[in-house]
Amino acid sequence: MSIPPLFIGSEIYRGSSYGPKHPLAIPRVSTAIDLSRAMGWLPDEVYIDSPMASPQELARFHTPDYIDALHRAEAAQRVDPETGERYNLGRLENPIFPEMYRRPATAVGSALLAARILAERPAGIVYSPASGTHHARPGRASGFCYFNAPVLGILALLDEGIERVCYVDLDAHHGDGVEEAFAHDDRVLTISVHEEGRWPFTGKAEDRAGGVARNLPVPPGFNDTEMAYLLENAILPLGRAFRPQVVVIQTGSDALAEDPLSRLELSNGALWDAVRALMGLAPRLLVVGGGGYNPWSVGRCWAGVWATLNGIDPAVPPTLEAERVLRALTWSRAAGRNPPEHWFTTLADAPRPGPVRDAVRRVVALAMEDSVSGR
Numbered sequence: 001m002s003i004p005p006l007f008i009g010s011e012i013y014r015g016s017s018y019g020p021k022h023p024l025a026i027p028r029v030s031t032a033i034d035l036s037r038a039m040g041w042l043p044d045e046v047y048i049d050s051p052m053a054s055p056q057e058l059a060r061f062h063t064p065d066y067i068d069a070l071h072r073a074e075a076a077q078r079v080d081p082e083t084g085e086r087y088n089l090g091r092l093e094n095p096i097f098p099e100m101y102r103r104p105a106t107a108v109g110s111a112l113l114a115a116r117i118l119a120e121r122p123a124g125i126v127y128s129p130a131s132g133t134h135h136a137r138p139g140r141a142s143g144f145c146y147f148n149a150p151v152l153g154i155l156a157l158l159d160e161g162i163e164r165v166c167y168v169d170l171d172a173h174h175g176d177g178v179e180e181a182f183a184h185d186d187r188v189l190t191i192s193v194h195e196e197g198r199w200p201f202t203g204k205a206e207d208r209a210g211g212v213a214r215n216l217p218v219p220p221g222f223n224d225t226e227m228a229y230l231l232e233n234a235i236l237p238l239g240r241a242f243r244p245q246v247v248v249i250q251t252g253s254d255a256l257a258e259d260p261l262s263r264l265e266l267s268n269g270a271l272w273d274a275v276r277a278l279m280g281l282a283p284r285l286l287v288v289g290g291g292g293y294n295p296w297s298v299g300r301c302w303a304g305v306w307a308t309l310n311g312i313d314p315a316v317p318p319t320l321e322a323e324r325v326l327r328a329l330t331w332s333r334a335a336g337r338n339p340p341e342h343w344f345t346t347l348a349d350a351p352r353p354g355p356v357r358d359a360v361r362r363v364v365a366l367a368m369e370d371s372v373s374g375r
């Protein structure tokens with residue numbers, strides 16, 4: 001039996017920060033929850049408080065020594081230089097912070113619960129905005145990610161008997177950790193849209209990771225029309241040909257124009273349209289978050305993703321209560337000192353249409369060379 005979309009969250013993200021100077025100093029999941037509630041989109045019956053993944057569950061992908069090192073680093077709130085070097089901990093990108101083990105383990109717990117819920121039903125949608133940590137590797141932290149929740153969620157789906165999963169990564173950065181994990185597993189098709197020439201500098205258009213992975217690197221200035229073009233001419237046809245039983249969407253919001261960490265220029269409506277289109281690819285959908293470093297952009301975007309999953313148009317004026325949530329946010333970056341009024345008084349960005357440039361057409365042509373199909 002089909003059930004209404006479920007939202008898995010946790011209060012561990014509220015007030016948790018990677019440190020005052022880190023891009024993840026800002027609230028994200030808590031804002032998505034607060035905004036969704038303030039809009040009347042998130043009744044208690046569909047909200048699930050996330051469990052935390054156990055060390056045994058994490059070990060399905062991560063090495064026991066890394067899990068242990070992260071656990072000890074959280075308790076001690078420090079790492080020795082050798083441990084820091086080996087696991088990429090205590091550096092600028094993956095700093096020591098109070099919830100550095102429990103927070104990512106909770107994001108994995110959400111993904112595992114989502115996978116189990118989806119595996120036992122013929123249809124359904126689960127949203128876990130915390131679970132987009134796509135860069136983490138089996139034995140080291142990478143790119144703000146400590147444990148790889150998308151990988152562990154997909155592994156749980158496969159372990160439950162699902163045979164074809166299509167993973168679509170809309171984050172501004174290449175979904176390298178997920179691509180690498182499933183490069184040689186023909187049960188999983190990974191498709192990543194990301195800014196070319198940006199960290200981690202992998203995911204070139206011709207790179208299929210030794211298998212059927214698809215990469216769609218896009219130029220700075222990437223606009224809404226180009227996103228729609230990618231969807232219509234590459235992502236949807238590739239996805240349909242694969243005949244996935246479950247679609248996993250990574251909705252990093254750092255490809256939005258007002259995000260400080262990329263030079264892509266989408267409006268949040270382009271991401272919502274993508275989610276709406278991808279919903280048609282399979283009866284079961286796991287939607288996770290990802291990057292997003294402007295607190296207003298990410299909160300408005302992710303609340304809108306949740307509305308979209310519920311068949312609600314998010315392009316409506318915020319309620320007074322939702323506007324209060326937005327006005328209460330602060331941001332230490334320069335743009336946060338004098339935020340434009342529309343960050344408080346709208347949920348939908350103004351659309352950002354534009355020409356479809358040759359670079360985008362080339363990437364689509366490369367992705368569509370040779371067919372990809374489900375078994």
Ligand SMILES: [Zn+2]
Binds near residue numbers: 254
């Ligand atoms: Zn990103």
